[in-house]
Amino acid sequence: MNMGSEHTSTNIVWHESRVSRQFRHEAFGQQGCTLWFTGLSGSGKSTLAFTLEHKLIEAEFKSYVLDGDNIRHGLNNNLGFSDEDREENIRRVGEVSKLFADAGLIVLSSFISPFKQDRQLVRKIHEDAELNFIEIYIDTPLAICEERDPKQLYAKARRGEIPNFTGISSPYEEPDNAEIIIPVTYTPEQSSQHIFDYLKQHQIIKP
Amino acid sequence: MNMGSEHTSTNIVWHESRVSRQFRHEAFGQQGCTLWFTGLSGSGKSTLAFTLEHKLIEAEFKSYVLDGDNIRHGLNNNLGFSDEDREENIRRVGEVSKLFADAGLIVLSSFISPFKQDRQLVRKIHEDAELNFIEIYIDTPLAICEERDPKQLYAKARRGEIPNFTGISSPYEEPDNAEIIIPVTYTPEQSSQHIFDYLKQHQIIKP
Numbered sequence: 421m422n423m424g425s426e427h428t429s430t431n432i433v434w435h436e437s438r439v440s441r442q443f444r445h446e447a448f449g450q451q452g453c454t455l456w457f458t459g460l461s462g463s464g465k466s467t468l469a470f471t472l473e474h475k476l477i478e479a480e481f482k483s484y485v486l487d488g489d490n491i492r493h494g495l496n497n498n499l500g501f502s503d504e505d506r507e508e509n510i511r512r513v514g515e516v517s518k519l520f521a522d523a524g525l526i527v528l529s530s531f532i533s534p535f536k537q538d539r540q541l542v543r544k545i546h547e548d549a550e551l552n553f554i555e556i557y558i559d560t561p562l563a564i565c566e567e568r569d570p571k572q573l574y575a576k577a578r579r580g581e582i583p584n585f586t587g588i589s590s591p592y593e594e595p596d597n598a599e600i601i602i603p604v605t606y607t608p609e610q611s612s613q614h615i616f617d618y619l620k621q622h623q624i625i626k627p
Numbered sequence: 628m629n630m631g632s633e634h635t636s637t638n639i640v641w642h643e644s645r646v647s648r649q650f651r652h653e654a655f656g657q658q659g660c661t662l663w664f665t666g667l668s669g670s671g672k673s674t675l676a677f678t679l680e681h682k683l684i685e686a687e688f689k690s691y692v693l694d695g696d697n698i699r700h701g702l703n704n705n706l707g708f709s710d711e712d713r714e715e716n717i718r719r720v721g722e723v724s725k726l727f728a729d730a731g732l733i734v735l736s737s738f739i740s741p742f743k744q745d746r747q748l749v750r751k752i753h754e755d756a757e758l759n760f761i762e763i764y765i766d767t768p769l770a771i772c773e774e775r776d777p778k779q780l781y782a783k784a785r786r787g788e789i790p791n792f793t794g795i796s797s798p799y800e801e802p803d804n805a806e807i808i809i810p811v812t813y814t815p816e817q818s819s820q821h822i823f824d825y826l827k828q829h830q831i832i833k834p
Binding site for chain 1: 723
């Protein structure tokens with residue numbers, strides 16, 4: 421992989437899609453948008469994302485979960501866990517989320533994404549494309565995530581078997597300006613309903 | 628970018644989406660699938676893809692065009708035109724197409740994709756995920772593409788200003804087993820109708 425090569429833009433021309441965003445919006449009965457779930461490992465991001473996806477599709481809205489674990493088996497299977505690779509991981513997922521939102525879907529992107537700078541980049545990618553970006557912070561304290569530890573990752577990290585583990589040996593930078601904060605007291609169903617209501621209020625989906 | 632680092636899979640677990648493919652299929656009224664448009668620069672791939680996308684959305688089917696030119700502004704903006712980068716370009720688009728198809732969309736991926744090996748990889752990515760992959764060869768002869776030359780790329784390539792230009796200084800390997808071949812005599816509307824009928828016949832979309 422030559423990732424350092426200059427981007428030769430001479431033979432690239434932007435093709436405007438023949439289908440306008442408005443046309444797509446009306447045909448789908450929803451606005452495309454990205455719901456970006458951020459929080460510690462074990463905070464409940466993916467459980468919430470899958471619960472909400474089911475609720476949305478049942479209500480005939482089109483949605484899809486991009487998941488931090490799942491995407492590494494495909495698109496990002498050539499990335500490791502170095503700082504650079506983690507940054508590229510989030511950048512690619514941000515770009516793919518943008519494509520899904522542009523396609524008119526409600527995409528639920530569930531990634532630890534511990535660094536403000538990375539989340540800010542993803543937000544900017546959406547803003548530049550005039551697409552909705554809704555940051556959702558799953559505010560589950562470290563102690564509870566560590567107690568749950570469904571994959572025994574915290575235990576391994578404490579033993580020093582996983583380097584740069586978020587919350588243990590690498591920081592999690594809490595969002596300052598998340599659109600939605602999910603407190604630990606909410607069940608997945610309550611959280612899911614809360615976000616569903618938010619989407620209606622903001623006319624992302626039809627009331 | 629450290630692309631050579633080993634893929635550390637110890638802390639990756641596959642999350643099964645709570646929404647089954649069948650449930651999604653019924654809710655959307657269509658099967659997800661990838662239509663892979665391959666052919667020379669100027670063959671008419673993108674024009675056809677955008678024409679078909681419009682026709683599908685007008686008929687209330689969910690579809691989206693991934694375009695060779697467009698995607699390089701975002702997801703693949705860190706790739707150049709070396710052999711390795713071209714291969715990675717197609718691989719990433721293949722993985723993103725798979726995600727769209729898995730999400731239940733009809734994704735129209737329009738890329739020169741001149742090498743059989745790359746197209747075979749993308750087909751395999753879909754087959755492994757049990758998703759429909761339909762290769763569409765836009766069989767427009769080089770002489771006609773060169774005569775059209777809307778972006779004056781062939782002229783530049785003939786002057787040696789663009790290295791490795793498909794059809795001039797780099798080969799285009801014709802598909803042996805494309806599901807659909809579009810002859811040069813078809814208009815975009817005829818081609819679009821032809822593919823639309825194919826999708827109905829194969830029950831990708833409701834008749």
